[in-house]
Amino acid sequence: MSRFEDGFAADKLFAQGYSYTYDDVIFLPHYIDFSTDAVSLSTRFSRRVPLSIPCVSSPMDTVSESHMAASMASLGGIGIVHYNCDIAAQASIIRQAKSLKHPIASDAGVKFPEYEITSLDAFGPSSFVFVTQTGTMTTPKLLGYVSKSQWTRMNYEQREMKIYDYMKSCDSSDYCVPWDIDLEKLEFVLEDKQKGFVVLERDGETVNVVTKDDIERVKGYPKSGPGTVGPDGEWMVGAAIGTRESDKERLEHLVDAGVNAVVLDSSQGNSIYQLEMIKYVKKTYPELDVIGGNVVTMYQAQNLIQAGVDGLRVGMGSGSICTTQEVCAVGRGQATAVYKVCSIAAQSGIPVIADGGISNSGHIVKALVLGASTVMMGSFLAGSTEAPGGYEYKV
Numbered sequence: 079m080s081r082f083e084d085g086f087a088a089d090k091l092f093a094q095g096y097s098y099t100y101d102d103v104i105f106l107p108h109y110i111d112f113s114t115d116a117v118s119l120s121t122r123f124s125r126r127v128p129l130s131i132p133c134v135s136s137p138m139d140t141v142s143e144s145h146m147a148a149s150m151a152s153l154g155g156i157g158i159v160h161y162n163c164d165i166a167a168q169a170s171i172i173r174q175a176k177s178l179k180h181p182i183a184s185d186a187g188v189k190f191p192e193y194e195i196t197s198l199d200a201f202g203p204s205s206f207v208f209v210t211q212t213g214t215m216t217t218p219k220l221l222g223y224v225s226k227s228q229w230t231r232m233n234y235e236q237r238e239m240k241i242y243d244y245m246k247s248c249d250s251s252d253y254c255v256p257w258d259i260d261l262e263k264l265e266f267v268l269e270d271k272q273k274g275f276v277v278l279e280r281d282g283e284t285v286n287v288v289t290k291d292d293i294e295r296v297k298g299y300p301k302s303g304p305g306t307v308g309p310d311g312e313w314m315v316g317a318a319i320g321t322r323e324s325d326k327e328r329l330e331h332l333v334d335a336g337v338n339a340v341v342l343d344s345s346q347g348n349s350i351y352q353l354e355m356i357k358y359v360k361k362t363y364p365e366l367d368v369i370g371g372n373v374v375t376m377y378q379a380q381n382l383i384q385a386g387v388d389g390l391r392v393g394m395g396s397g398s399i400c401t402t403q404e405v406c407a408v409g410r411g412q413a414t415a416v417y418k419v420c421s422i423a424a425q426s427g428i429p430v431i432a433d434g435g436i437s438n439s440g441h442i443v444k445a446l447v448l449g450a451s452t453v454m455m456g457s458f459l460a461g462s463t464e465a466p467g468g469y470e471y472k473v
């Protein structure tokens with residue numbers, strides 16, 4: 079008899095190949111004999127990666143870069159950095175994520191050197207605009223800053239200049255603090271330096287900038303549980319790669335950057351290409367967890383388990399922006415896929431990631447009850463500015 083009672087015999091229902099999405103499935107209430115704080119959400123992302131919450135951010139360029147990956151780890155989950163970028167960029171995103179001990183996404187404006195500040199909008203809610211080569215915070219060098227008070231004192235001609243011509247430098251030790259400073263100490267240093275912001279630096283590279291307003295904002299958030307910390311004492315970070323020859327070189331750079339698990343990012347994982355890549359990763363980096371997928375049937379799953387995967391990612395056509403079912407004419411209802419793959423993965427103790435179609439906490443519960451160890455989210459996180467545990471992240 080399956081795990082379900084009262085006539086909802088999942089085996090029978092799912093066995094008939096019903097294609098169920100999470101919204102077609104609901105569970106009956108049963109009996110409670112425990113308190114809510116007796117519930118532990120701790121789980122495993124893959125064989126060697128434990129998590130304290132069952133949440134994973136998807137390897138999509140609109141979802142997982144350094145701030146998201148650091149935030150997910152700080153909350154007890156994990157982020158999977160996308161590979162929709164060149165090898166050096168993906169490696170540096172991983173390095174920066176591991177250095178973002180405080181993944182505070184400052185609300186200060188960040189602009190490139192040629193930008194002209196024509197209105198206060200450039201500052202956003204903050205009192206500063208910071209200048210980097212690319213106009214984003216994911217570059218290792220802060221070129222300078224402009225304060226709102228300085229800008230408001232400038233006349234019209236001056237305001238037509240490029241930021242580069244009048245920004246102030248901030249690479250002196252007056253502004254810089256070590257990347258792994260404690261949050262409480264950070265607050266004290268901000269008071270003491272009277273500069274309004276500090277630059278978090280690691281090995282001469284800018285990791286982040288934190289302003290006084292940022293500290294006030296983050297201080298008020300509920301403290302999150304133990305983060306997902308690796309043996310190196312830093313956040314654990316995952317990354318996606320493909321299954322081509324060039325992905326072997328990519329993987330080497332990601333391992334150098336300290337990646338803790340690698341996800342083979344294919345819409346259909348049961349291919350000779352993926353089986354070869356799984357064997358290559360296990361032979362070359364035996365301690366590095368490799369997650370295969372995506373799969374939706376027991377047959378696909380069995381092949382990847384035999385090849386040596388440390389985790390399976392389930393979902394085809396389940397993503398809210400997913401086009402796989404349209405373009406490939408294959409796929410399966412997510413609830414059925416999760417239930418079926420989990421029934422075979424459990425026999426080998428392989429954790430399953432339910433990937434896609436998660437847009438509320440009910441979906442998370444359903445995926446976990448159907449047997450998944452974690453859920454992977456894309457659109458639900460894309461563009462978010464508030465993490466559940468109180469850290470903000472930019473996507």
Ligand SMILES: NC(=O)C1=CN([C@@H]2O[C@H](COP(=O)(O)OP(=O)(O)OC[C@H]3O[C@@H](n4cnc5c(N)ncnc54)[C@H](O)[C@@H]3O)[C@@H](O)[C@H]2O)C=CC1
Pocket residue numbers: 320321322323343344345346349351371372393394395396397400401402403433434
């Ligand atoms: N839920 C879903 O439907 C999912 C969709 N995706 C998305 O789709 C994107 C791309 O997925 P795919 O197109 O499946 O990527 P892919 O790179 O795995 O496959 C693309 C094509 O290249 C072929 N290929 C792969 N490795 C090869 C090799 N070594 N030699 C020769 N041919 C090879 C594959 O057979 C396939 O025809 C992913 O990055 C992801 O964003 C990914 C996972 C799940």
Ligand SMILES: O=c1[nH]c(=O)c2[nH+]cn([C@@H]3O[C@H](COP(=O)(O)O)[C@@H](O)[C@H]3O)c2[nH]1
Pocket residue numbers: 136137138345393395396397398399400401402433434435436454455456457458
């Ligand atoms: O066929 C696809 N083309 C795409 O461009 C694409 N982007 C994301 N994905 C997959 O959907 C998952 C995210 O789904 P949600 O947004 O529902 O969380 C992701 O985790 C992926 O598995 C894609 N599938």
Ligand SMILES: [K+]
Pocket residue numbers: 137138139160162343
């Ligand atoms: K992708």
